[in-house]
Amino acid sequence: xxxxxxxxxxxxxxxxxxxxxxxxxxxxxxxxxxxxxxxxxxxxxxxxxxxxxxxxxxxxxxxxxxxxxxxxxxxxxxxxxxxxxxxxxxxxxxxxxxxxxxxxxxxxxxxxxxxxxxxxxxxxxxxxxxxxxxxxxxxxxxxxxxxxxxxxxxxxxxxxxxxxxxxxxxxxxxxxxxxxxxxxxxxxxxxxxxxxxxxxxxxxxxxxxxxxxxxxxxxxxxx
Ligand SMILES: [Fe+2]
Numbered sequence: 001x002x003x004x005x006x007x008x009x010x011x012x013x014x015x016x017x018x019x020x021x022x023x024x025x026x027x028x029x030x031x032x033x034x035x036x037x038x039x040x041x042x043x044x045x046x047x048x049x050x051x052x053x054x055x056x057x058x059x060x061x062x063x064x065x066x067x068x069x070x071x072x073x074x075x076x077x078x079x080x081x082x083x084x085x086x087x088x089x090x091x092x093x094x095x096x097x098x099x100x101x102x103x104x105x106x107x108x109x110x111x112x113x114x115x116x117x118x119x120x121x122x123x124x125x126x127x128x129x130x131x132x133x134x135x136x137x138x139x140x141x142x143x144x145x146x147x148x149x150x151x152x153x154x155x156x157x158x159x160x161x162x163x164x165x166x167x168x169x170x171x172x173x174x175x176x177x178x179x180x181x182x183x184x185x186x187x188x189x190x191x192x193x194x195x196x197x198x199x200x201x202x203x204x205x206x207x208x209x210x211x212x213x214x215x216x217x218x219x220x221x222x223x
Pocket of ligand 1: 127128129
């Protein structure tokens, strides 16, 4: 898989521009259509940061559903390799629909794809998107706004916490339509006695100006 090397060594990989400008503008326009979402979260209220996001309801908008399926197909072989390396007993079927069935049978029925909206001074604290026992090891972030032209600041942040060492930070500026796959919580690192895990959290640095929309694709569903 292209990008597998970067995921192994850094815990994230750039996937290139997966959505064109019209698709980005269409998806972000959905933000004002409450009927396509199941809930709206005010981040300040939960002390998750500042700004807001909404979780889509099922059925997902067609373009988002297709992207989620394509990305799952692309990522699932590596997910299996990672869990094998970490000796974590997990099953990831080759098709997203079968994986979602597992989630739903394990009391994780609610869709997790989300649309985030940041305005000036908004930010997202470092966190992990875990919603139950079933976790897919990767998730994909796609920027829907133009950096520079539509917003400044608002970099995607990734922090890798290494055992018995200080943390490493990555700051990623995403172009409009550009997607990045990030590890949901761990990265396997080869040590002298097999693989060990480093722990990852991600967030967004404060917006300095403008408005930034992001599409978050998480593959496991939520309790
Ligand atoms: Fe997140």
